[in-house]
Amino acid sequence: DVKVTQSSRYLVKRTGEKVFLECVQDMDHENMFWYRQDPGLGLRLIYFSYDVKMKEKGDIPEGYSVSREKKERFSLILESASTNQTSMYLCASHVKSSTGELFFGEGSRLTVL
Amino acid sequence: AQKITQTQPGMFVQEKEAVTLDCTYDTSDPSYGLFWYKQPSSGEMIFLIYQGSYDQQNATEGRYSLNFQKARKSANLVISASQLGDSAMYFCAMREVNNAGNMLTFGGGTRLMVKP
DSSP: OOOEEESOSEEEEOTTOOEEEEEEESSOOSEEEEEEEETTTEEEEEEEESSTTOOEEOSOOTTOEEEEEETTEEEEEESSOOGGGOEEEEEEEEOTTSSOOOEEOOOEEEEEO | OOSEEOOOSEEEEETTSOEEEOOEEOOOOSSOEEEEEEEOTTOOOEEEEEEETTOSSOOEETTEEEEEETTTTEEEEEEOSOOGGGOEEEEEEEEEEETTEEEEEEOOOEEEEEEO
């Protein structure tokens, strides 16, 4: 079965802390994505990666960075967390040549106090 | 301009009745795809159905069907015979292609509540 695993389901951090959200997929997918989900706004793309060490900005990259050192792992980094980054974060992946169907992780709910 | 619009923030439906969730989209690309995902309260995103822009027939998957009206740029999800387990958030998404490959853009979602 297809599997996308996010390291933490729930995190509580303080303003100014550095936050790492890890995502691992076991499907050998080329493309990986980080979305942020907020009520009424749906899912908004933060960053994506189409290959190891490659990254592209999505619609809302400000305040975030990413790392993809291995094909199966895509990390989202909040260098200095702020309260407006309290949200649900969803990692997803797909095969480059597919219809585009995304396979999602279970999500990481981050609260920044 | 928003590419994917879901105009119904929340909806109620009686158990065993059919319900239609609306989705309109905007693109100038002749090749695109439309998806519906379900998100129960547990948080995982579950793929429901896919429609390609060149597909001649409306997609169906069990109790789910996609009412694709290309000229109107709408891709409504129809759920027949609603069940209590259908209570969830539903997201419409559109696939476009850029130089990095396929990209999905999501609508704001519709929360469906099934009444017993």
